Amino acid sequence: MSHTFNIIAKQQPAMLERVLRVVRHRGFNLQSLNVADCTESGNVEIELTVSGVRPIETLQKQLDKLYDIAHLELTSAADAVAIRA
Amino acid sequence: MTGAQLVLKVLQQHGIKHVFGYPGGAIMPIYDALYDSEVEHFLCRHEQGAAFSAVGYARSTNSVGVCMATSGPGATNLVTGLGDALLDSIPVVAITGQVFSSLMGTDAFQEMDVLGMSLAVTKHSFVVEDISELASTLHQAFELAQSGRPGPVLVDIPKDIQVGAVDFEPYPIPEKQIPVFEPDLVEQAKALIAAAKKPIFYVGGGVGMADSIEQLNALLDYTQIPAAATLKGLGTIDPSYPHYIGFMGMHGSKATNMAVQECDLLICTGARFDDRVTGKLDTFAPNAKVIHLDIDKAEFGKLRQPDVAIRGDFRELLPALAVKTDIAQWQAKCSALKTEHAWRYDAPGEGIYAPALLNQLSSKLPHDHVVSCDVGQHQMWVAQHMQFTSPRNHLTSGGAGTMGFGLPAAIGAQIARPDTMSVVVSGDGSFMMNVQELGTIKRFRLPIKIVLIDNQRLGMVKQWQELFFEERYSETNLSDNPDFLTLAKAFDIPSKTIHSKFDVEAGIDALINTDGPFLLHVAIDEKENVWPLVAPGKANHEMIEG
Known part of the structure; x- marks a missing residue:
C-alpha cells in the first residue's frame, strides 16, 4: 500500500535527511520524492510517496513531530490519483 | 562580544x-x-x-x-x-x-x-x-x-x-504553550472509568516530567483505582497509597502483572507500551479497554490502539478525570494479589542476598536521597526492592539500557542537589564502563556513595544464557575483575568489601556515615538471578518465578 504526503518544510540543513531517516526507521520504503525549493518563502515543498505494512498514521505522527516540518498532509494513493485526474 | x-x-x-x-x-x-x-x-x-x-x-x-x-x-x-x-x-x-x-x-x-x-x-x-x-x-x-x-x-x-564578533541582545523567554484537550474526550474517558469493574492506572515517567505528581496522587485518592508503575514511573505514586500494586513488566512483581493482565480498563498515563512492560504485545491486558494520556500524540496507537486518547498537560488533564468508582471487589483482589506475591528476603545461607541488602539500604538512607543505578541485574533489584518518594530520586537508564550510566548520572545529581545524598548502585560489568568518572569525584571531592554489587559476571546476560542459551556462557565471566578497593584508593575513595550477610549492616553504616565518598564492594554469588521474569515472547501472566 503506498501513501503520499505533501509537506511544506523549512529550508534547514539536514531537513531532507531527517525526513528520510524517519521514513526508513519507522518501517517504510521510499517510492518517490519530489522537492521544490521556494526560495522566497524560505520553505521547501516536498511530495513524498512511501509504502509499508504498518499503519500510515504512525509515520504521519512521527513526521509531524519534526521541527522543520511546517505543514504535513496525507493523501491516500487512491485520492492522489483522483487529484491528478 | x-x-x-x-x-x-x-x-x-x-x-x-x-x-x-x-x-x-x-x-x-x-x-x-x-x-x-x-x-x-x-x-x-x-x-x-x-x-x-x-x-x-x-x-x-x-x-x-x-x-x-x-x-x-x-x-x-x-x-x-x-x-x-x-x-x-x-x-x-x-x-x-x-x-x-x-x-x-x-x-x-x-x-x-x-x-x-x-x-x-x-x-x-x-x-x-x-x-x-x-x-x-x-x-x-x-x-x-x-x-x-x-x-x-x-x-x-x-x-x-x-x-566572530556579535552584539548581545536580551531575549524574552516565551511562555510555555500548553496544549488544550478536548472536553468531549474527557467525558468519554470518565464514562469508561465510571463503567469499569476492574480499572488500573499504568503510570509512566511522563507524570513526573509533566510536574504533575501531586495531580496524579489526588486523582488516585479520589478514584481509589489500583495503580502500577513502570521503571521510569517508580516514585510517582505515593508509597502510602493503599491501592499501589507495584512495579510492572518483565521483572515487575507477579501481583502487578497478574492484576494488569486481568483489568478491564487500562489508564496509560505518561507511558508508551514499551516491550519490557507489555511482554508479548497481543497478550497484554487482553480484555482491557485503553485510555491513553500523553503529551506526545505519536504514542497513541503506536503499539496498542486506545479507545480514548487525550493529549494534554497533565496538571490540567488529570484533575479533569476525577470520577467516583465502585470497585471494592477489584480493590480487594489487587490487595490479595499483593499480599500473596509479596517480596521475600529470607534467603538461605550466609552469603549476601542482594535484594535484601538493597531493601535494607533503602530503609537506612536519609529521606531525601538519589539512587542512580547502572544496567543489569542490580538495576532490576533496585527497581524491585528500593522505595522512592519521587521519580527524581531514581535515576535509571530505561529505554536505552545503557551500561555506564550510573556513576556519571550520580555525579550530575550530586552537583544539582549538593545537599542530597547521591548513591550509585552498580554492577561489576557496568561500573567499568565509565570508571574514569571516579576522577571527577576526586577532582570535585563529591561525597558520592557507591554500592558495587559484584558477582564477577555480566549477570543479566549470563542469566539469559542460563535460561535461553543452554548455559553456554559466552564472554560473561568477569572473574578477572580488578581489585576494586585498590582502584577506589587510587581516587582517594575509602572502601570496604563485604561477603557475608552478617556484615551487611556494618557495611551500609560505613557507606552512609563515612564523610565524603565511599565504595561498598558487595561480593555476591554468581548463581543469584533476578526473579520473577517474563521470558521473551511470553505473556506477562506466564512469569517464571525461579
Whole structure:
C-alpha cells in the first residue's frame, strides 16, 4: 500500500535527511520524492510517496513531530490519483 | 562580544549555572570564555561521562542539563548519552565545537559530520551557519529540549562563529504553550472509568516530567483505582497509597502483572507500551479497554490502539478525570494479589542476598536521597526492592539500557542537589564502563556513595544464557575483575568489601556515615538471578518465578 504526503518544510540543513531517516526507521520504503525549493518563502515543498505494512498514521505522527516540518498532509494513493485526474 | 561569550550569556539567560564537558581544539574559544564566566564547568573524564552527568542533572531536578564537547571524537563520545536521553525523553542541550566553516566537508582534522550523526539520537539538532543566528538557535534549542515531550537537542558551532564578533541582545523567554484537550474526550474517558469493574492506572515517567505528581496522587485518592508503575514511573505514586500494586513488566512483581493482565480498563498515563512492560504485545491486558494520556500524540496507537486518547498537560488533564468508582471487589483482589506475591528476603545461607541488602539500604538512607543505578541485574533489584518518594530520586537508564550510566548520572545529581545524598548502585560489568568518572569525584571531592554489587559476571546476560542459551556462557565471566578497593584508593575513595550477610549492616553504616565518598564492594554469588521474569515472547501472566 503506498501513501503520499505533501509537506511544506523549512529550508534547514539536514531537513531532507531527517525526513528520510524517519521514513526508513519507522518501517517504510521510499517510492518517490519530489522537492521544490521556494526560495522566497524560505520553505521547501516536498511530495513524498512511501509504502509499508504498518499503519500510515504512525509515520504521519512521527513526521509531524519534526521541527522543520511546517505543514504535513496525507493523501491516500487512491485520492492522489483522483487529484491528478 | 565574541560568539563564544554569547554562548555563555545565553546559557545564563536560561538559568544554567552548571555545565559538564571536556575541552578540545574546535571548542577552545568557548572554554576560553568559560574561564571568566559565572557558569561553572565540571570537567568529566570522558565526553560520555559529561553527557550522562547532564542527564543525571536533568533527571534529578526535572530541568535541563547541558554538556559540551569538541568536534569529531568529542562529539561522537556524546552520542550514547544523547541517545539515552532521547529514549527516556530527558531535556539535555549539547553544545559541540566544530572546525572552521571553510573546512567543513574537507575531512579536516577532527572534522566529522556531527549534524548528520545527531539525527538518530536527538529530538532536533542545529549547525550554526551565521553568527547572527547563534543566539536564536541556542534559544530554540532550550525551548525544544523542554517543550512538549522533552528530549536532547544538539547545537554544533563552527570555530569561526565562536571567535566572530556579535552584539548581545536580551531575549524574552516565551511562555510555555500548553496544549488544550478536548472536553468531549474527557467525558468519554470518565464514562469508561465510571463503567469499569476492574480499572488500573499504568503510570509512566511522563507524570513526573509533566510536574504533575501531586495531580496524579489526588486523582488516585479520589478514584481509589489500583495503580502500577513502570521503571521510569517508580516514585510517582505515593508509597502510602493503599491501592499501589507495584512495579510492572518483565521483572515487575507477579501481583502487578497478574492484576494488569486481568483489568478491564487500562489508564496509560505518561507511558508508551514499551516491550519490557507489555511482554508479548497481543497478550497484554487482553480484555482491557485503553485510555491513553500523553503529551506526545505519536504514542497513541503506536503499539496498542486506545479507545480514548487525550493529549494534554497533565496538571490540567488529570484533575479533569476525577470520577467516583465502585470497585471494592477489584480493590480487594489487587490487595490479595499483593499480599500473596509479596517480596521475600529470607534467603538461605550466609552469603549476601542482594535484594535484601538493597531493601535494607533503602530503609537506612536519609529521606531525601538519589539512587542512580547502572544496567543489569542490580538495576532490576533496585527497581524491585528500593522505595522512592519521587521519580527524581531514581535515576535509571530505561529505554536505552545503557551500561555506564550510573556513576556519571550520580555525579550530575550530586552537583544539582549538593545537599542530597547521591548513591550509585552498580554492577561489576557496568561500573567499568565509565570508571574514569571516579576522577571527577576526586577532582570535585563529591561525597558520592557507591554500592558495587559484584558477582564477577555480566549477570543479566549470563542469566539469559542460563535460561535461553543452554548455559553456554559466552564472554560473561568477569572473574578477572580488578581489585576494586585498590582502584577506589587510587581516587582517594575509602572502601570496604563485604561477603557475608552478617556484615551487611556494618557495611551500609560505613557507606552512609563515612564523610565524603565511599565504595561498598558487595561480593555476591554468581548463581543469584533476578526473579520473577517474563521470558521473551511470553505473556506477562506466564512469569517464571525461579
